[in-house]
Every structure is written in structure tokens, then in C-alpha cells.
Amino acid sequence: MARATTNRTRPSTISVLTLGASVITAVWAAAMMTPGGRVAYVYVFAYAEYYVGVVTLVALSLTIMIGLIATDRLVLSVRQRVLAQSAHRTAAVVAVAALALHVGTKLAEGHARPLDAVVPFLAPGPDRGYLGLGTVAGLLLVLMMWTGVVRARFAGRGRPWVWRSIHVLAYPMWPLALVHGLSAGRPAPPWVVACYLLCVLGVLSGLAVRLSVPVARPVGTAAEARPPVPVPARVARPAPVARPAPVAPPAPVARPAPVARPAPVAPPAPAPRAPADARPARIVGRHAVDPGYLPPDETPTLVDLAGRRARNEERRRAGTHTTVPPGRRTRRRADDATAELEYWRRIRREAR
Amino acid sequence: MSPRRAPAAARPVRPVEADPVPPVLTVGVPRLTAGLDEYGRLDLDAHRRVHGGLPALTAGELIALAEAIDLRGRGGAGFPFAGKARAVLDSCRRNSAPPVIVVNATEGEPASWKDKALLTRAPHLILDGAALAAVALRAKEIVVGIADDGVGARSIAAALAERRMPVPARVVTVPHRFISGESGALVRGINGEAHIPPGRKVRASDRGVLGLPTLLSNAETVAQLAIAVRLGPWEYAAAGLPGEPGTVLLTVGGSAVTPAVVECPSGTPLAGVLAMCGADTGPGILVGGYHGKWIRADAAATANLSRRGIAEAGGTFGAGMILPIGPATCPLGEVARVVEYLAGESAGQCGPCRLGLPALARSVTLVAAGGGAIDAVRAAAATVRGRGACGHPDGTARFALSALEVFQRDAEAHASGEGCGKPVRGILPLPFRTDRGARTLVVDWTRCDGHGLCSAVAPEIIRLDPNGFPAVPQTPLPPWLENGARRAVNVCPALALRLS
Numbered sequence: 001m002a003r004a005t006t007n008r009t010r011p012s013t014i015s016v017l018t019l020g021a022s023v024i025t026a027v028w029a030a031a032m033m034t035p036g037g038r039v040a041y042v043y044v045f046a047y048a049e050y051y052v053g054v055v056t057l058v059a060l061s062l063t064i065m066i067g068l069i070a071t072d073r074l075v076l077s078v079r080q081r082v083l084a085q086s087a088h089r090t091a092a093v094v095a096v097a098a099l100a101l102h103v104g105t106k107l108a109e110g111h112a113r114p115l116d117a118v119v120p121f122l123a124p125g126p127d128r129g130y131l132g133l134g135t136v137a138g139l140l141l142v143l144m145m146w147t148g149v150v151r152a153r154f155a156g157r158g159r160p161w162v163w164r165s166i167h168v169l170a171y172p173m174w175p176l177a178l179v180h181g182l183s184a185g186r187p188a189p190p191w192v193v194a195c196y197l198l199c200v201l202g203v204l205s206g207l208a209v210r211l212s213v214p215v216a217r218p219v220g221t222a223a224e225a226r227p228p229v230p231v232p233a234r235v236a237r238p239a240p241v242a243r244p245a246p247v248a249p250p251a252p253v254a255r256p257a258p259v260a261r262p263a264p265v266a267p268p269a270p271a272p273r274a275p276a277d278a279r280p281a282r283i284v285g286r287h288a289v290d291p292g293y294l295p296p297d298e299t300p301t302l303v304d305l306a307g308r309r310a311r312n313e314e315r316r317r318a319g320t321h322t323t324v325p326p327g328r329r330t331r332r333r334a335d336d337a338t339a340e341l342e343y344w345r346r347i348r349r350e351a352r
Numbered sequence: 353m354s355p356r357r358a359p360a361a362a363r364p365v366r367p368v369e370a371d372p373v374p375p376v377l378t379v380g381v382p383r384l385t386a387g388l389d390e391y392g393r394l395d396l397d398a399h400r401r402v403h404g405g406l407p408a409l410t411a412g413e414l415i416a417l418a419e420a421i422d423l424r425g426r427g428g429a430g431f432p433f434a435g436k437a438r439a440v441l442d443s444c445r446r447n448s449a450p451p452v453i454v455v456n457a458t459e460g461e462p463a464s465w466k467d468k469a470l471l472t473r474a475p476h477l478i479l480d481g482a483a484l485a486a487v488a489l490r491a492k493e494i495v496v497g498i499a500d501d502g503v504g505a506r507s508i509a510a511a512l513a514e515r516r517m518p519v520p521a522r523v524v525t526v527p528h529r530f531i532s533g534e535s536g537a538l539v540r541g542i543n544g545e546a547h548i549p550p551g552r553k554v555r556a557s558d559r560g561v562l563g564l565p566t567l568l569s570n571a572e573t574v575a576q577l578a579i580a581v582r583l584g585p586w587e588y589a590a591a592g593l594p595g596e597p598g599t600v601l602l603t604v605g606g607s608a609v610t611p612a613v614v615e616c617p618s619g620t621p622l623a624g625v626l627a628m629c630g631a632d633t634g635p636g637i638l639v640g641g642y643h644g645k646w647i648r649a650d651a652a653a654t655a656n657l658s659r660r661g662i663a664e665a666g667g668t669f670g671a672g673m674i675l676p677i678g679p680a681t682c683p684l685g686e687v688a689r690v691v692e693y694l695a696g697e698s699a700g701q702c703g704p705c706r707l708g709l710p711a712l713a714r715s716v717t718l719v720a721a722g723g724g725a726i727d728a729v730r731a732a733a734a735t736v737r738g739r740g741a742c743g744h745p746d747g748t749a750r751f752a753l754s755a756l757e758v759f760q761r762d763a764e765a766h767a768s769g770e771g772c773g774k775p776v777r778g779i780l781p782l783p784f785r786t787d788r789g790a791r792t793l794v795v796d797w798t799r800c801d802g803h804g805l806c807s808a809v810a811p812e813i814i815r816l817d818p819n820g821f822p823a824v825p826q827t828p829l830p831p832w833l834e835n836g837a838r839r840a841v842n843v844c845p846a847l848a849l850r851l852s
Binding site for chain 2: 070071073078079081082085151152154155156160163
């Protein structure tokens with residue numbers, strides 16, 4: 001993020017409005033009053049009348065795709081998610097603008113009556129149904145736009161679930177728009193169908209990401225649960241890997257490996273680990289937090305947390321620390337959960 | 353994505369109704385406050401009747417007078433006035449340009465009222481001093497810089513309207529911010545630029561308003577000059593300590609039952625002034641404002657009110673704010689609120705200050721909440737010190753560190769988890785209050801899921817704690833931080849943030 005530039009003052013609203021109005025006037029004048037401008041206007045209008053519907057649908061699909069992907073917490077970093085959110089909003093604005101152009105040109109050409117832009121399923125002719133779908137989708141899109149604009153208000157006075165349930169109407173809107181695009185008006189040429197198919201694929205994969213979000217939530221506790229170096233997870237999950245013998249005397253392994261199990265494969269050489277006190281920055285979600293920000297909580301508890309931490313640390317150094325697979329909801333209790341797991345495992349082993 | 357923080361925010365938080373200026377009390381013979389008890393506000397007539405006419409001085413006489421009474425800047429820095437005037441004269445001679453006289457009456461400190469008391473009740477003293485300097489230095493114009501908090505603007509305008517100044521004089525209003533009073537910031541504000549401290553230090557005496565050599569003085573300083581020229585150096589030195597003659601103007605607030613602007617001869621016992629205002633000292637006294645230092649109650653009991661006396665007690669005299677904390681409030685909680693406020697007052701142009709002061713505020717808040725270590729505060733303070741265009745980071749770090757030193761026992765009680773058991777009453781005043789339209793960032797903890805997007809878009813307001821959840825300031829936000837806060841509200845995927 002660029003640093004704050006405080007030297008410039010924000011232009012006033014009036015000056016911005018004046019500038020916008022004069023630009024629009026200038027463009028209008030150029031289009032209407034110069035011969036070249038008139039020719040360009042005709043071309044632009046023809047293009048808009050012919051293609052902006054496709055642009056609308058592609059922008060809409062992009063909006064939905066990016067919106068779905070922006071919820072991901074596993075792959076995307078925080079920064080990328082912020083970027084995805086702004087891309088989502090930008091694509092939505094493009095879609096709404098293209099929709100306005102699409103409706104405007106269609107009305108100007110007389111393909112539909114002004115009433116049909118507002119009330120669905122009233123248009124005369126064979127395309128009545130497909131045209132109506134477009135109207136419904138357009139109205140929903142405007143509604144989506146409104147929910148996007150007033151979103152913050154739902155966080156304050158309103159209820160978030162209300163917002164979510166309105167915004168989720170985007171899901172039914174999109175197929176309506178797709179059917180409208182494929183079937184209303186002229187028959188769609190193959191490349192448009194291909195475009196739409198790509199959009200369908202993209203949205204479906206986005207949907208998959210979105211549905212995986214509540215399931216696959218990253219373990220959010222501190223470094224104990226999720227070391228920053230990507231460990232080969234679930235390598236040694238059930239098998240009690242024999243402790244890799246230290247360099248010094250080839251001490252007999254304390255416990256003979258159970259016969260029934262396959263012989264323990266010699267684990268790969270452990271990655272060079274930083275010394276314990278030079279702790280790397282903790283990974284929380286996906287951001288590094290300065291470990292010196294908060295000293296460890298030393299409040300006395302009923303549970304011997306310090307001892308547990310020490311044991312975990314020792315185990316991790318020995319390479320037998322089991323990492324909890326990230327698919328489980330072990331958000332705040334990962335530390336305890338691993339300890340529990342290990343404890344019961346040991347008891348079972350000893351009972352055997 | 354660059355967070356553009358406009359100096360004039362979209363929705364400025366103005367006091368709906370300006371705070372009343374506290375009453376004026378006097379110890380000994382009144383000088384700056386002479387006639388206020390009789391007339392209330394001195395208009396030109398009353399001013400002439402009380403103070404008499406104004407003689408004109410040459411530059412040499414002015415400097416000799418300022419030297420004889422050892423007049424120092426009363427805005428906090430305490431720079432000798434004579435030295436400043438000499439530097440301006442030198443600069444004028446070098447550049448063969450006339451100087452500009454700037455009176456700094458912005459008084460950005462929320463706890464300070466002395467300049468505002470002068471502005472509202474004795475504006476002609478300020479104008480007298482400015483006129484005196486303008487005639488002596490043959491200035492091109494006089495500029496009086498005031499804050500836009502609605503206090504004193506009408507009074508100074510009325511005073512200017514009813515008298516003739518030797519050179520053109522104008523009043524310039526700058527936004528009421530903590531850093532607006534910094535000399536470089538004021539000069540930039542007068543020149544029509546953003547009223548924030550410049551990145552490269554330029555002495556106002558070399559290049560100030562309109563690029564001319566500028567004599568920039570605090571309002572009380574020029575008012576003292578107007579007193580001294582009438583009394584003469586010997587009579588002036590009749591009050592106060594031999595080393596620091598004259599009177600000082602204080603603002604006594606904090607736990608004082610009757611907050612007041614007090615004029616007293618320098619060297620008056622601090623305890624006497626506190627008793628006069630009905631202030632119970634409590635564990636410590638803040639002297640010199642929010643960039644000042646705390647002094648212990650036992651040191652305060654024997655301290656006298658002079659730069660030297662306060663320095664011996666371990667404080668800095670600064671702009672003469674005396675804020676006893678009182679026994680009824682939690683000192684660390686108060687300090688945490690003020691550090692949070694100061695962090696929000698960062699102009700945002702120097703990175704170590706923009707992000708370092710919020711970190712410092714969080715570490716102090718953690719100490720007050722019982723979870724933090726004092727060493728973390730030290731580390732955070734060390735990160736910011738000396739790394740800004742102005743003294744704001746240094747002053748804030750000094751304030752926080754001296755508080756932890758003076759309230760060590762409280763800090764230990766908080767660190768052990770028990771706390772001091774006292775509520776935070778808001779004894780130390782802050783300008784942004786929710787009842788005046790300032791808004792607070794609130795987290796709905798049941799919704800927050802630690803996504804962390806908020807801290808990515810508004811790092812100067814929100815940081816994540818080690819568990820990945822946002823730590824937001826508890827105090828109301830200044831208006832210039834509201835845009836960032838709104839961005840954070842907008843990106844929150846869980847709709848857990850709101851501005852209320």
C-alpha cells in the first residue's frame with residue numbers, strides 16, 4: 001500500500017461533478033456535431049446493440065466467480081482476498097453499466113417496450129418467456145447492486161443474515177441471465193456458446209471453492225498447530241515412527257516396533273529446523289504476527305499448559321509430533337487435541 | 353489503494369457547542385489577566401483603561417527587553433524570544449525581505465485553555481504584542497493562527513475590527529488538531545497547504561509565511577511582551593523567581609474540582625495552586641500536556657511552578673498544563689486512552705509514526721488490561737522515537753514511558769491481573785467524543801472469524817492479535833481515520849465490523 005499522501009487535498013464534490021458533466025457534454029457534442037463523431041456514434045451504437053448483452057453476461061459471470069473465490073482462506077492470502085473483493089465490485093459495476101447500455105439500446109431499437117424492461121413476461125411475440133427471464137435477471141442484478149452499496153448498513157443496524165439471504169439471490173439470477181442470453185433474440189453463434197460454457201465452468205469451480213470454505217478452515221491457533229515450514233502432513237499419522245536414533249550411541253530403540261505393522265520406513269531427513277528460541281513469526285490464518293507483540297500468557301491454569309507445551313516441543317523436535325490435518329475443525333483447540341490424541345494413543349499402545 | 357487522508361475530512365467533527373473556557377484565577381497581582389474580574393472580556397476601551405497605551409520600540413530595544421526579562425516561548429518549547437527575533441532580523445538582512453509576524457494561538461492540546469482564555473477575554477493583549485513586534489521588525493503583516501474549534505474566533509475578529517494595527521493583520525483558522533500547533537504545520541496551514549509538519553525542517557525564521565522570514569510566537573509569549581513593554585524589565589521582574597521573572601499562565605484541569613486558567617508568579621508552589629483549584633493529586637500529576645511527563649505526587653508536593661522547578665521534580669513545564677490524575681480513576685486506563693488518541697493524531701505521513709504509535713497504544717492498552725508487559729511498551733516506544741518529521745512520536749513515547757514509571761505500582765497491580773480496581777473516568781480530556789459525532793469502530797465478536805482483511809486495509813487502525821483477531825481502538829476515531837475504518841467495515845467478509 002502506498003504511503004499516505006497528505007500533501008494533496010481532496011477535490012471538492014462540486015468540482016468533481018462539474019468535471020464529469022463537462023466531459024459528458026464534450027463527448028456528446030463530439031458525437032453529435034462532427035461528421036466523424038456521427039459515424040463513430042453509429043458504429044458504437046451498432047456494436048452496443050449487438051454485443052453488450054454478451055459483455056453483460058460475461059461481466060456478471062466474472063463477478064460471481066470472483067465473489068465466490070474471494071471467500072477462500074486456504075490458498076489466497078489476505079491481500080489477494082482484498083484484491084479479489086475489489087475486482088468483484090469492479091466487475092459488478094461493469095456488469096450493471098453494460099446492462100444499462102444493453103437495455104437502453106434494445107429499447108431504442110424497438111426490440112422491446114419500456115414496460116418490458118421493468119415488468120417481465122408481458123412482451124408480445126415468440127420470445128416472451130426468454131425476454132422475461134432477462135427482465136427478472138436484470139431486476140435482480142439491480143437489487144444485488146443495491147445490497148452491495150448498503151452492505152455496511154447491514155453490519156450495523158441490520159442483520160447480516162438478511163444481507164446474505166438477499167445477496168444469495170445472485171445464484172438464481174445468473175442461470176436466468178444465461179438462458180436469456182442463449183435463447184432470446186437471434187440464435188447464439190458458437191463462440192458465444194463457448195464463452196458461456198467457459199463461464200459456467202468458472203462459476204461451478206468458484207462454487208466448489210465457496211462450498212469448501214466452511215469445511216476446510218485453516219487451523220488458526222499459533223505456531224504449535226501450524227508451523228510455517230510446510231511439513232509433509234499426514235506422513236506419519238497413525239504409525240508410531242521409531243525415534244530416529246540420535247548421532248551418539250546407537251541406543252536400542254526403547255520399544256520394539258509392533259510386529260503386525262509394516263516396518264517403519266526411515267523418515268526423510270528432517271528439514272533443518274531453526275533453534276527453538278529463534279521462533280519464526282507465527283502464522284495466524286495467513287498472516288505473520290510478530291511473536292514479540294504479546295508475551296505468552298502466563299496465567300496459572302488448572303491444566304499444566306507449560307508442561308504440555310514443553311512435551312509437544314520435545315515431540316516435535318523428535319519428529320514424532322503429529323500434525324492435525326487441516327480438514328478438521330480444530331480452530332482453537334489444536335494444541336489440546338493433539339495432546340489428547342497422543343495420550344490415548346500411548347495408553348492404547350501400552351495396554352496392548 | 354493509497355489511503356489518502358485529506359486534511360479537511362469529509363465529515364468534520366465540530367463541537368456542536370464549544371466547550372466553555374474555564375474561569376480565570378490569579379495568584380498575586382494579575383498581569384495578563386488584569387481587569388478580567390472587573391470587565392469579563394476586555395474590549396478596546398477596557399483594555400486601554402486597564403493596561404494603558406502602548407509605546408513603540410525599535411528592534412534593538414525589543415531584543416534588549418526580551419533579553420532582560422529572559423522571555424521564552426510559552427508554547428512548550430521554551431525557546432528564547434530574543435534569539436528568535438535576532439534570527440529573523442539576520443534573515444531579513446540577508447534576503448532584504450520584510451518579516452511576517454505569526455501569533456500561534458492554535459493550542460491543539462485538548463487539555464490546554466490558556467491561549468483560548470486570552471483569545472476570548474483579553475485579545476488586545478495578544479494584538480498589542482504582535483503590533484509591537486511588527487513595528488520593531490518592520491513586518492509586512494501579522495497573522496494570528498487560531499483553531500477551528502469555535503473558541504475565540506469571534507473575539508479576535510471583533511478585537512481586530514475595533515482597533516488599528518500598524519501593519520495589515522489577518523486571522524487564519526486551521527483545523528483543530530494536536531499537531532496543528534507545530535510551527536512548521538502552522539506555517540504550511542497559513543500558506544494554504546496541508547496543516548501538517550513538513551518533512552524537511554525549514555526554520556520559520558528563514559522561510560515561513562509567503563516564503564518570508566517569519567517570527568512565530570505563542571499567544572501568551574506576545575502577550576507577556578505587551579505586559580513587559582509597559583512595566584519595564586525591572587518592574588516586570590518584581591514578580592516571580594530571579595531566574596525566570598514574571599508570571600506564568602497555567603491550565604489546571606484533571607481531577608480539579610474547579611478547573612481554571614491560573615496566572616501566578618513563577619515559583620509559586622504547585623501544591624498551593626492545586627489546593628486553590630480543589631485538586632486531589634492522587635498518584636501523579638501530568639505537567640506540560642500530552643507530550644509532557646508525569647511527576648510523582650511526593651515530588652509534586654514540594655515542586656514550584658517554574659521551568660526549573662518542574663524539571664527538578666522530573667517533568668517538563670511545556671505549555672503550562674497541570675493535570676492531577678486524582679485518586680478516583682485508573683491511571684493506566686487514562687494513559688491508554690490518551691495514547692490511543694495521540695496515535696490517531698498522527699498526520700500519517702511518516703511510517704514509523706503512522707503504524708508505530710498505534711502499536712504503542714496497543715501495548716499500553718494491554719498493560720492496562722492486565723495482559724501486557726511493560727517491556728513491550730518500551731520496545732514499541734523505542735521503535736518510534738526520533739523517527740518522524742515532528743516531535744509527535746517522541747512526545748507520545750515520552751508520555752507513555754513516564755506514565756509507566758510514575759504509575760509503576762499500578763502497572764504491577766495490572767500486570768498481576770488484579771488491576772487497581774478503579775474505573776476509568778475520563779479525567780484527561782479528549783476532543784473526539786461520541787456525543788459530538790465522533791464514531792467508534794465496534795467488533796461483533798460473535799461474528800468475527802479472524803479473516804484479517806480489516807488489518808490489511810487499515811493497518812493504522814486495526815492490527816491482529818496473536819490469535820488472529822483484530823485489536824481495534826476503544827476511543828472514538830478522529831474524522832480523518834474514518835475513511836480507513838469504513839474501508840475495513842466494507843471488506844469484512846463476516847460483517848462483524850461496524851462504525852457506531
